[in-house]
Amino acid sequence: MACSPLLMAQSSMTDQQVLEYVKQGMSEGKDQRQMATELARRGVTREQAERVKKLYEQEQGVNTSKMSGTEQNEARLREATQEESTTSVLENPQPDSRELAQENQVFGRNIFNTRNLTFEPSVNLATPPNYRLGPGDEVIIDIWGTSQNTIRQQISPDGTINIEKIGPVNLSGMTVSEANEYLKRVLGKTYSGLDAPDGTLEIRLTLGNARTIQINVMGEVIQPGTYALSSFSTVFHALYRAGGVNEIGSLRNVQVTRNGKTVAKVDVYDFIMKGKTQDDIRLQEGDVIIVPAYEALVQISGNVKRPMKFEMKKNETLATLINYAGGFSADAYTRSLRVVxxxxxxxxxxxxxEIDYSAYPMRNGDVVTAEAILNRFTNKLEVxxxxxxxxxxxxxxxxNTVRALVNEAKGLMGDAFTNRAVLQREREDLTTEIISVDVRSIMAGTSPDIPLQKNDILYIPSIHDLEDRGDVAIFGEVAKPDSYSYSDNMTLEDLIIRAGGLRESASTVRVDVSRRIKDPKSTHSTDSIGQMFTFALKDGFVIDGEQGFTLQPYDQVFVRRSPGYQAQQNVQVTGEVIFGGTYAMTTTEERLSDLVKKAGGATSKAYLRGAKLIRVANDEEKKRMRDVINLMNRQFGEAMMDSLGIRVEDTFxxxxxxxxxxxxxxSEYDLVLREGDVLSVPKLNNTVKVNGAVMMPNTVGYLSDKNANYYLDQAGGYALNAKKSKKFVIYMNGQVARIKGRSKDKIEPGCEIIVPSKKNKRVNVGEILGYASSFGSLATMFATISNLIKK
Known part of the structure; x- marks a missing residue:
């Protein structure tokens, strides 16, 4: 997972923290890939990982330089596996990002640079009997039976272990099996029971910590060099540590040289294709792995399962290449291949x-293409x-005839138009011709059958395909107004039933049907564009209108709304009235005073001047709101309008x-109510708020003989950026007024004095108020503006 530049730049891990993280993770057995991904996520770059790797190597060099030879071997044994894994993580803190199109990849080349396949030897397996001991190996000698003892020692650089009462015993170069037999003879001098025929005393040598060996990886690999590996490591693990082969390296002829002699030749394809591992031998101290350049690289593309490049050995054939490519895909043309x-x-x-695939040898640079089969049929008919x-x-x-094809298709449907069918035929030059077919006569046997050819298409139309049936539509006061498919002899009542019946609000005295004018024989135009029929209904049946009337395709039915139908309309009153709650309106002219009277009148604590009316906006009012906001957007910009919080709301x-x-x-003060209106009658609020560009916004007790300046003084006076001449007041009932001069009549209980600020240069409050007046006394708009100004 690649790290983003931002995350990498924010890396807070020091080099020492990275080193400690890797050490701890390896000691806890964490997966290397997970640690590398986590380091990358924390912002550790490849450059930082290289620094930490050098720091780790220097640390190991300082520590081991102060030890004796035996101590150094012990340290190497303890840390061999950890060091190998630690440097592996540090060398690759980010997953490999080298991605190529599949056809340009070389098969098998990425096997040694994937994070999921390390070929790392397992430390939990039993010691193989053929494992050859050497300096640095820790051996455990268990003795049991009539005597019990455990000897745990490390083979010294001179190849010996020191056994009490016996002295140095040379084990270097022996296999584990040979060492067991040798120790029985050596220890038999001290433990006499070892030679007893009844087996009263047993001895067994096993391997404790394996030694570290040094091997060289040379030739065409990503990182050639000398590597310290576990003595259990194999050729594949060494190639993994070296980063795998490079762009010219061979996977088919990896050579292992020991003491100047080639002891193994490894073909990685045998492992990938067949799972063979016998050539992946265990390495020994001083082994040299040589990866030569490939002999032949061949590409196969097209319709095979694995289109890519493959390394080929001498005398391998095209058949071998096809096998490496996984065989042909299902749509491949297999009878021949094109080779460039x-x-x-x-x-x-x-x-x-195809017959020559097994005899055609491949050469370096060959490009093989497997084509697809032709997109055509040899024996296709269609009906x-x-x-x-x-x-x-x-x-x-x-x-092979029209009659046989129709019978195979289970015969003609009832609506088939059999007088004339169409047979489309492909000529030799791939053009098409149309042949008329009398299906009725052919099926009846009165006309000769027509032979068919490949790719013939027989089309038998339906009678409905040949006439424009159309739909009928119903609108207005029905349960499901919609378009419905037309049927012969459909009546007005039938369509109303299909539409779910009449609504409660439907008028039964007038149902209109409009019909388009159709005259296929007309030779001139007319002024008429349609016909209209009107009907009356009773109990769902037509009682007045044209008798025997049936609908025709494309008719439109309109069920009108009864002019005398009215659903209940409710208004609400809250606050300081005797019986607050919801009330149904009884007339279209019901007013504020009527609602208060229905509620039993106002209480003694009511402040009628502060009463507020909240109204639900209808569609027309919302449209006007949107128009005003769009106009203001063009004038001041959307950013300003967003900051003001001005938007279309459901109520105002x-x-x-x-x-x-x-x-x-x-009177004109006694407004006519509308459905959904909410009248709120508050208690007397004998305070006055002062907000905006003042020294200290404050709430002050109302005094009837005081003017605006008094209340402004109670707020510390004007701020430096105050627009003194633009101050205004918002009353409890939602009305807004400018304050001019020293008039005290403008100040009422519960009102709020607003002093605008000069910093809002981009918008003029007066202009906004002018736009807002288009809403029709939308006090909500002014309250929003006041909130903005005082911020």
Whole structure:
């Protein structure tokens, strides 16, 4: 997983922390790939990992330089596996990102640089009997029976262990099996029971900690060099440590040299293809692994299961290449392959037949292409239209005529138009011709049957395909207004039933049907564009209108809404009234004073001047709101409007004066109510708020003889950025007024004085108020503006 530059830049891990993290993770047995991914996630770069690797190597060098030879061997044994894994993680803190298109990849080349396949030797397996001991190996000698003892020692650099009462015993170069037999003879001098025929005393040598060996990986690998590996390591693990082969390295001829002699030749393809591991031998001290350049690299593309490049050995054939590629894909043309070959001067094309695949040797640079089969049929027939099983059929000895094909398709459907079918035929030059077919006569046997050819398409139309049936539609006061498929003899009542019946609000005295004018024989245009029929209904049946009337395709039915139908309309009153709650309106002219009277009148604590009316916005009002906001967006910009929080809302506040409405019922102050209105009658609030560009926003007790300046003084006076001439007041009922001069009449209980700020240069409050007036007394708009200004 690649790290983002931001995450890498924010890495907070020091080099020492990275080193400690890797050491701890290895001691806890964490997966190397997980640790590498975590380091990359924490921002550790490849450069930092290289620094930490050098730090780790220096640390190991300092520590071992102060030890004796035996101590150094012990240290190497303890840390051999950990060091190998630690450097592996540090060398690759980020997963390999070398990705190529599959056809450009060389098969098997990535096997030694994947994080999931390390070939690391397991430390939990029993010691193989043929394991050859050497300096640095820790051996455990267990003695049991009539005597009990355990000897645990490390083979010294001179190849010996020191056994008490016996002295140095040379084990270097012996296999574990040979060492067991040798120790029986040596220890038999001290433990006499070892030679007893009854086996009263037994001895067994096993390996404790394996030694570290040094091997050299040379040739065409990513990172050639000398590597310290566990003595259990094999050729594949060494190749993994070296990063795998490079772009010219061979996977088919990896050589292991020991003491100047080649002891193994490894073909990695045998492991990948067949799972063979006998050539993946265990390495010994001083072994040299040589990866030569490949002899031949061949590419196969097209319709094979594994299109990519493959390394080929001498005398391997095209059949071998196909096997390496996983065989042909299902749509491959297998009878021949195209090979592009270099002849030393230029390219040449060879077409290799299937019979020659096993005898055609591959050469370096060959490019093989497997084509796809042709996208055509040798014996296809098709029948479409009014048969029970339309589709594709086989042209054979039984199905080779029109009658046989129709019978194979399970016969004609009832709506089949049999007087004339269409047979589409492909000529030799791939053009098509149309042949008319009298299916009725052929099926009846009165006309000769027509022979079929490959790729013939027989189309038998339905009578419905040949006429424009259309739909009928119903609108208005029905349960499911929609378009419905037309049927012969469909009546108005039938369509109403299909639409779920009439709604409660439907008018039964007028149902209109509109019909388009159709005159296929007309030779001139007319002014008429349609016909209209009107009907009356009773109990779902037509009682007035054209008798025997049936619908025609494309008719439109309109069920009108009864003008006398009215659903209940409710309004609500809350606050300081005797009986607050929801009330049903009884007339379309019900007013504020009527609602208060229904609620038993106002209480003695009611403050009628502060009453507020909240109204639900209808579609027209919302449209006007959107129009105003769009206009303001163009004037001030969307960013300004977003910051003001001005938006289309479902409700708005209507400025009212309930005190005057109650005093003058039916007057212009006594507004007509609308469904959903909520009238809120508050208690007297004898305070005044001061907000905006003042020294200290404050709430002050209301005094009837004080003007605006008094309340502003109670807030510390104007701030430096105050627009003194633009101050205004918002009343409890939602109304807004400018404050001019020293008038005290503008100040009422519960109101809020707002002083705008000069910093809002981009928007003029007066302009916004002017736009907002288009809403029709939308006090909510002004409250939003005041909240913005005081921020």
């Amino acid at each position: 070959r270099q002849n030393g001067e230029e390219y040449e094309i060879n077409t290799v037949k 479409r239209g009014a048969v029970y099983r339309p589709g594709i059929y086989q042209l054979n000895g039984e199905i 506040s209507v400025g009212i004066d309930l005190e005057k409405a109650m005093a003058q019922p039916g």
